[in-house]
Amino acid sequence: MIQFQYERALTAKAALAALGNSSNARFIAGGTNLVDLMKRNVMAPAKLVDISMLPLKDISQQNGKTIIGALALNSQVADHKLILEKHPLLSMALNAGASAQIRNMATVGGNIMQRTRCSYFYDTALPCNKRQPGSGCGALEGANRMHAIFGTSNQCIAVHPSDMCIALVALDAVVVVAGPKGERRIPFGEFHRLPGTQPEKDNTLQINELIISVEIPDNGFDKNTHYYKVRDRASYAFALVSVAAALSMDGRVIREARLAMGGVAHKPWRLTEAEKSLSGKTATEENFRQAAEIAMQGAKAYKHNAFKLKLGPNVIVEALKNAAGIV
Amino acid sequence: MDNYKSNKKPEKEDVHESRRDFLKTSSLLTAIAVTPATISKAAAYNLGEKISAAFETMPVNLTVNGVKKQLAVEPRSTLLDVLREQLDLTGTKKGCDYGQCGACTVHVDGQRVLSCLSLAVMQQGKQVTTIEGIANGDELHPMQKAFIKHDGFQCGYCTPGQIMSGIACINEGHAESKEDIREFMSGNICRCGAYPNIVKAIQEVKNGGQKS
Numbered sequence: 001m002i003q004f005q006y007e008r009a010l011t012a013k014a015a016l017a018a019l020g021n022s023s024n025a026r027f028i029a030g031g032t033n034l035v036d037l038m039k040r041n042v043m044a045p046a047k048l049v050d051i052s053m054l055p056l057k058d059i060s061q062q063n064g065k066t067i068i069g070a071l072a073l074n075s076q077v078a079d080h081k082l083i084l085e086k087h088p089l090l091s092m093a094l095n096a097g098a099s100a101q102i103r104n105m106a107t108v109g110g111n112i113m114q115r116t117r118c119s120y121f122y123d124t125a126l127p128c129n130k131r132q133p134g135s136g137c138g139a140l141e142g143a144n145r146m147h148a149i150f151g152t153s154n155q156c157i158a159v160h161p162s163d164m165c166i167a168l169v170a171l172d173a174v175v176v177v178a179g180p181k182g183e184r185r186i187p188f189g190e191f192h193r194l195p196g197t198q199p200e201k202d203n204t205l206q207i208n209e210l211i212i213s214v215e216i217p218d219n220g221f222d223k224n225t226h227y228y229k230v231r232d233r234a235s236y237a238f239a240l241v242s243v244a245a246a247l248s249m250d251g252r253v254i255r256e257a258r259l260a261m262g263g264v265a266h267k268p269w270r271l272t273e274a275e276k277s278l279s280g281k282t283a284t285e286e287n288f289r290q291a292a293e294i295a296m297q298g299a300k301a302y303k304h305n306a307f308k309l310k311l312g313p314n315v316i317v318e319a320l321k322n323a324a325g326i327v
Numbered sequence: 328m329d330n331y332k333s334n335k336k337p338e339k340e341d342v343h344e345s346r347r348d349f350l351k352t353s354s355l356l357t358a359i360a361v362t363p364a365t366i367s368k369a370a371a372y373n374l375g376e377k378i379s380a381a382f383e384t385m386p387v388n389l390t391v392n393g394v395k396k397q398l399a400v401e402p403r404s405t406l407l408d409v410l411r412e413q414l415d416l417t418g419t420k421k422g423c424d425y426g427q428c429g430a431c432t433v434h435v436d437g438q439r440v441l442s443c444l445s446l447a448v449m450q451q452g453k454q455v456t457t458i459e460g461i462a463n464g465d466e467l468h469p470m471q472k473a474f475i476k477h478d479g480f481q482c483g484y485c486t487p488g489q490i491m492s493g494i495a496c497i498n499e500g501h502a503e504s505k506e507d508i509r510e511f512m513s514g515n516i517c518r519c520g521a522y523p524n525i526v527k528a529i530q531e532v533k534n535g536g537q538k539s
Contacts (some may be wrong), residue, residue: 001403002403003383003402003403004402005402031444031446035396035446039425040422050448050449097511100495100511101439101440101441101492101514102514119480235510
């Protein structure tokens with residue numbers, strides 16, 4: 001790891017001041033992703049601003065929404081009474097990600113900001129437009145079994161690795177960020193972006209902004225929810241495909257559905273058309289299968305990930321069946 | 328990248344400090360951090376890494392296995408490297424060094440974490456417990472005894488991490504069943520495949536009513 005300047009901030013204002021407008025400075029909190037990337041020289045910031053001591057760890061309920069501090073630990077959120085009661089989908093998704101040790105270190109803000117695990121992004125000897133713009137995409141014609149099937153560009157087919165974010169996008173969360181001009185609220189679905197011609201940009205956060213909290217509006221998804229994750233081993237692996245399903249039910253009839261997919265796109269992939277198709281329908285496997293077909297429209301496979309075209313709809317159906325309690 | 332060589336840095340043991348001293352030290356730390364003149368100087372004179380490293384340490388106070396330590400660490404040093412190279416606590420193992428294997432698991436403020444992905448400079452004021460700190464004198468920790476009884480290892484390299492993780496797994500309330508233990512111990516890889524015996528050891532300690 002190259003040398004870097006280290007500064008510890010105790011307030012959000014001090015943290016933003018310490019970061020300044022430098023594109024080569026980074027905030028660090030849990031460090032589970034950044035330290036790994038720095039050891040491999042994938043990222044080499046000249047300066048780290050330690051925000052781990054900022055008072056942003058609280059989880060609370062206010063004015064019809066659950067507010068989760070950006071520095072709340074993944075394990076703390078997953079086990080929190082308020083989250084288990086009101087947003088069990090988030091708890092399930094968090095526990096499906098990483099390991100117990102990493103969840104004890106990783107923060108909510110850091111989870112949102114984590115980088116792709118694409119092996120070309122990680123290997124500095126190989127081309128990657130995300131790591132080094134203009135160098136090419138090794139995955140396009142390479143080992144792309146783990147890669148995206150939605151929203152890809154000819155410059156990047158990497159996926160966002162988070163499980164937590166899949167639940168948050170389904171729950172219509174809002175990311176609250178602080179910057180030099182004050183606070184800004186970003187709907188979760190607009191926080192991350194598709195690669196397009198600028199795959200080096202994972203999200204819409206500006207250089208001099210800091211995530212303060214994540215808000216989840218109250219919803220009717222406290223009972224019929226499920227996070228279904230398929231991976232290469234039983235635990236502690238990134239998703240091949242994952243699905244967050246939340247249903248608001250009136251008997252066997254679906255009032256409202258929320259669906260999002262992980263492991264398939266550069267951003268947490270919300271399935272709004274499939275959701276709409278389930279409104280007012282009875283919770284049956286047939287209806288779920290139809291929604292899954294709608295969800296998969298526009299999917300495009302590469303040489304090694306065509307299995308996701310078949311796995312995707314199956315995981316959607318299983319997640320919905322589990323959420324509806326018909327397994 | 329890492330401090331593989333034995334690179335002894337100044338350290339004082341058994342420092343009794345008050346909260347006021349701690350605050351003083353942390354303000355000083357911030358002052359140093361804000362103007363790292365030494366860093367730019369080292370860069371300007373194009374000094375070799377070895378020489379510049381001597382300038383670039385920062386003070387950190389932390390408690391390791393109940394003993395207060397005043398250390399000077401490079402910002403890039405991980406807690407794992409500081410434990411092993413500066414404090415000679417080599418019980419904590421470096422497996423992958425990238426957060427994938429769990430061999431480096433220690434407890435920080437009572438929570439299990441990966442010391443290989445923790446920067447030592449960020450552990451200011453924290454309580455660190457390593458495998459060396461869990462026995463009560465010559466009396467092994469119940470988890471250590473259970474690992475021996477159930478043959479929870481072959482080569483033993485992952486064992487310190489497994490034991491630290493196993494203790495935390497029970498304390499967290501995540502050892503309610505075999506499946507629960509397997510899920511919440513999945514961050515500790517054992518290439519020898521001693522998993523069934525590790526699960527047995529944890530179950531025994533859990534059922535024996537281990538407190539901490």
